[in-house]
Amino acid sequence: MLPGPVLHAAREAMRLADVDPVKAIPVAARIVRESRGDTAARALAEQAWGHALAQTGQVSDAVTHLRRAVRLGEGRAAAESRMKLAFALVHQGRAAAALREVDLAVPLLGARARGQRAVILYHLGRLDEAFSDYQAVDRAFRRSGDKLGQQRNLVNRGILQAERQNFAAAVKDLLEAERLAGELGRDLVVGIIAENLGFVEGRRGDVPAALAHLDRAEEIIGLHGGQLAPVLQDRAELLLSVGLVNEAREHASQAVEAFRAEGRRLKVPEARLLLADAALLASDWAAAGRHARAALAQFTRQGRDHHAALARATVLRAALKSGKPCRISDPDGMIAALRGRPAAVVQAHLDLASVAERRRQPARAVAHLTVASRARVRGPAAVRARGWYAEALLRRRSDPRSALAAARTGLRVLDENHAALGTGDLRAHSAAHRADLASLGLRIALSTGKPADVFEWAERGRASRFLRREVRPPDDPELASLLPLLRATAHELENSPTPKLRQRQLELERRIKNRSRLLRADGAGPAEPVRPSELDLGDRVLVQFIEIDGALLASTLADGRLDLRTVGSVREVGDLLERVPFALRHLARRPRQEIRTLLETTAARLDALLLPRDDRPLVVVPTGVLHDVPWSALPSCRGKPVVVSPSATLWQAAATQPPRPRTFAVASGPGLPGAEEEAAAVAEIHQIAQPHHATVDDVLKALATAGTVHLAAHGRLNPDNPLFSALSLHDGPLVVHDVARLDQVPETVIMAACDVGRPVVVSGNELLGLAATFLERGVSQLIASVVPVPDAGTKDLMVALHRRLRDGADPALALAEAQEELGEPNGFVCVGA
Template sequence: MVMADPRRAAALGAKLLARAERDRDPGNVAASLRILGLAARELQDPALAAARLRRSVAVAVRARREDLAAQSRMSLALVLNDLGRPRAALREIDRALSALDGLPLARARMQHGILLRRLGRDEQALEAYTSALAAFRRHDDRLWQARALTNRGVLQAYRGGFAAARADLGRAEQLYRELSLPAAAAQAQHNLGFAAACSGDIVTALTWYDRADEYFRRSGSRPAEALIDRAELLLAARLLPEAQQAAQEAVEIAAAARLGTLLPQARLLQARAALAAGDAAAAREPALLAGRAFARQQRERWAVLARYLQARAGARQRPGRLRALAAALDEAGWPEQALEARLYAAGAGDTAALDELATADPGRGPARLRIRACHAQALSRLHHGDLAGARRALRAGLRLLDQYRAALGAIELRVLSSAEGEDLAELGVRLAVSERSARQVLAWAERWRAATLRLPPSTPHDDPELVRELARLRRVTAELAGDSLDAVRRARPLQRQRALEDAIRRRTWRTAATAPTVDVPGSVDEILAALGERALVELIEQDGRLLGVVAAGGRVRLHPLADTAALGLETAALRFAMRRLVLRYGSTASLAAAEAAARHGLRQLDEWLLRPLARAIGGRELVVVPTGALQALPWAALPTCLGRPVTVAPSATAWARGTTARRTDLDERFVLVAAARPDHAIGEAEALARLDPAAQLLTGARATVGATLAAIDGARRVHLAAHGEFRADNPLFSHLDLADGPLTVHDLTTLRRAPDLVVLSACDTGLSAVHPGDELMGLTAALLGAGARTLVASTGPVDDEATRELMLGLHQRLRTGSDPAAALAAAQAAAPPEKWATAYGFSCFGSGAA
């Protein structure tokens, strides 16, 4: 009953204790106190558990009931270990072992195995679990069989025996269910997730963790150990804010319950998450506190890891110290951290560490470890002058990253996983630059850039619960959009909105890849062939400087450009000035100043970015592949681009493949959708419908999310006029406001056949969050990822009337056969001069074809 319902067991134990004390029955007093101690442990109060178990031992010893005393010592040993007192725990379990025989002895041996495991004595622990399990099977003790299988399964996962771990843990879950022990079954499910996490299978691990967490949340008790494991997995998935939050919650729970064993482990996760987020200062205290605790507890395996994190978080990193710690980490069984330490030491100039990197094995371990091993081999080979070998290792690492990313179904996880290849791609570009090979620079940049878009879309359209959660989110958002709610009454729907968004994100993380195939990037020759008479400008950041690769006329050239810091500041200032011009903020004088600032910013950015490339690009139509903050630049407004068709592409490969023959899976429908707000939207859609009477029109109350998705799925051309919002805090909830609420990025992932051309007549819909590898998240990236070839969208606010005229001009030119990039350029050139900020806020994204 303690495992099934610890509160009920505690209540019954208290009654039994009162009766035993009334009857002056020391045996039953000792047994009742043990029940109360075990219940307190299940309820995460180890201090109370220890007090009750010590009293149970004392009562049993006075009554000369050594069997009862030994059983209570066995339980006390686990509680003392929870409290971070492993030596006292071993003393108690040793005394228990000497006094027991038969089935109780087998149980004590299994508990001994738990203590040995936590002290890093894995072989002895495995032997203890296996021996105890055989005894439980002989006695047909199914509860303790399940416990032994659980402990052995977790140990097998630590040791890399993933198939054996899954078998043990799966059988344990089955036994717990047969015994009607849902809490224990949930813990077994969590441990199945842990085994998947150890093997690098993020999607399966999240699925099991969430299944177990549903029970933990319902029961009102989330174990600190489960939160530690979740934080570890979120860290591996590069979901850094979520990892930091889970680690913080684990610290709070472990500290409140005085779980001395788990508290330093939770603090280590805090330190690791802070370091991953680039905040060394925040990592220092938790790493130091964890190290001190592990030293007191004589847990040397964990203490080594704490010392490494302290060294990483230090103000000065000594390469020799890191290399020495790498050897200790290897010996303690932390291969990933050992390799990481050597890579940091090598990066700091330790040549001995470079020699040691040669032993890294890309053929063993989870994908992330193998990717890093490829980087290590590349550095070692480069150190020894083997440039060809270094390039082979880099390419092998990026192939592994492609496979790893392809196994993930969620857009968010795919995008974030690209950071695993950052060091590989940067080294490849660096080698190409050192050899002054423009073709190789382009090839290496394309090898990593926007690689998520090379994967087939992975759509969770068959998940009915996701559809229901999105519908609930729309209702809450519509409620918040009403003017009748004051600040107090808005609090509850805001809370529901945040909870729904969190639930939707977590659900999409568990999306499995529908077809985990890997598509290689385009070759330089493929890109040149697709360009024809156009010119490609691909921008690459290296060591704080921007490089421009120009491909035109069958040639590829490399040009050094400006400092990236200056470019970022000037881009932000330009966007601010253009925003003021569109929204008409301020007096006449301040608007004149904004006009002057915007014009100056455009000239300055053009001078830095395109003027140095003028001879190479000539008068050709441009394909621009930006990087970083330049993704949000209004490229068409730069002096060099005025009147010239310009396509902004996430990568040259994505652009080239989007220019292929028209898709045959689409019908020729033109769909027009307009929400009731802003005021011009319906008029704009109706004016466009008059240009094309055959167009399918959804306006006002008919323009719901469901109707819109159904209408645009499989259409050739789509125009959406509505309020738009880019969510910088959560880009996958960027949206268009339709009749019944927001049409989000998550909704767009349900499209089975994305349109060829999508025009988003709304504010900020061309904005994207930019991640390593110039991976993008936002409405534009979602539609391109779903299969759309071209989008026209704005990277800033827009003026209603100016937008209406621009859209009419755009579609008139599209009807005469112009490509979207050319049609947009001509419509922008014809816009009223006083409305230039709105007109040139729109860009043509993707392939520029339709």
């Protein structure tokens, strides 16, 4: 090769390193080998090689090649290599060395080097200096018409704007950068900008928009062989914002490993800090402290004071939560270092107020709370809600009524922000962020000694997503096309189980879950909880259970009188409850006297602890583990109508619905001994046709048209992924997503299926699963089992139940009388009204 062509090839390798770094690496390596006599070409090829390696995560090797490029280059060429070297050093965690290199490049390269310096200053947490540089660089690039430089600078400035909560400005910068990258043919960069848009929308609190951007980013970056670790990190942070702890932990762990594999040491502690935040949300204080301390040590070595302050604040929070001694040598310095992170600043003031309270320094606690409370007036919903939490704490001692008003406002801010979430799991898990406000309101209410206040705050702290009126995800063609594919795959898997089919099923479930989370609900915000005086109980007694600090309380409303009493410890009740499903399962298979005695003594003990001595019909509002109680097994409930409801407010809404004509439909699924015979018996009672080999479409049509629907099929509760809890039908499973998309649902649904009446309880007493989704969509009464039932053991119960329904009995009474007629305890309950 002649020198001219070699230099031209080196320039082409440099261009390729930007647009397709994977292809650039072997090209640059070949040019280095072939450019023995051309120092300029070799220096440029080394620069292209090092830059491509850095882009693909091979940072240590990148530093080696870029240092060679600096030594070989002269003038502007060496300065260009210094800029790339600074980029690589930053991602090695050597920010101070990176700053030295880029400062040497500024006199020769001007705006471009100054833009690189701004990036490094941003990583060091020196946000004001970085923003000043970005502004100057933007003006310079616009004057010179340098579109590439302008595009890069806009991306970096947009990220900084998001850190400052200037979200509209951030989105504007990133969208302009995306347009310029498209014009320049920088397809990989378009994907990276989409990832940054996801980060910004996540910080702003628009979860569906953020997920859509991150999905697009993952697709584009993956297609072009780029680094997916930042997408994993942003997705983990976003999932944490809506309380999806397990998924966030998984993505953060993957990000840690990916950053390590790519040699990007700068980013590893950031992902470790996300793991600490996830552990805090999961109440795993030991893991939170461990991850936060590891991140702190790495940030300190990297000289990143801003990020070290974030880690130090997380270490403090983990110690506070676990009850360990809290050592903080320079609280004011920590707060100052957190500048530019409003959420972190507010939380740090709240934590420091708690430390001051521990140390009996009330004036200092008030000072911290006063600063934190100022956040209630602006910023994302999560930050404003924390500000209202601080305000409620400030008002707590002097004016409890005003403190409760502040806590109500904070809850309203969160609920209005989450009202647009279109899928049940996001709405349920997002309630994790309501927990502190709801718990504070409950504590204040208990301190007032007014049972009505306690009742209100117990309602505010449970099943808030059921209080949203007419929440329904919109019709979505892609989701509608994926559900039949899942059914077909599941049906094929039952007949011919193979690892390939199982993998296909998991992939379809992942795509359905991700797609559903992009949708926005079209309903209004939440309704206010019902007051005790508004409940139309008639001759019923309502028992509302409340969990606080490991204790279980019961609020009982009867004849207009509201009483509050202590039941006992949650652990004691939980230990007793563990015995009940065990005993019911064994009695159903092979009755033995010792098992019957175990059940009877346990049920009698639970009855004495939980329920008032009253023969009237019951409305039970459970909490936590009490959602799994088979109430008919308790002595005082036998033969007595018992209705279970996630909240008194939901019970009142369902009970006051105008009655619908009692039209009946019935369907059965495959593989369940006695299901078809049971369905035929039910159909004969009501003189209706029974569909043979009922498909999901058959059942969905029945659910959308009939007043009462009986389903005899295999049920599967999926605790790890409740949105794929299902009923098995002849063409595959009917899943939660199918029910969520119904325009209209029956007044009454009876599921003679194993275990599907039991919900998955997540933070905030929110419920997920098939039964919970029926209630959310508006079913007034749902009869199902909260424990496994024998496949062939339900026919007699269902026949007795339906005879009474045919004769006009309400579902709760019909179930109670049918259970009394058969004489054997079982796990069926009536949920709703």
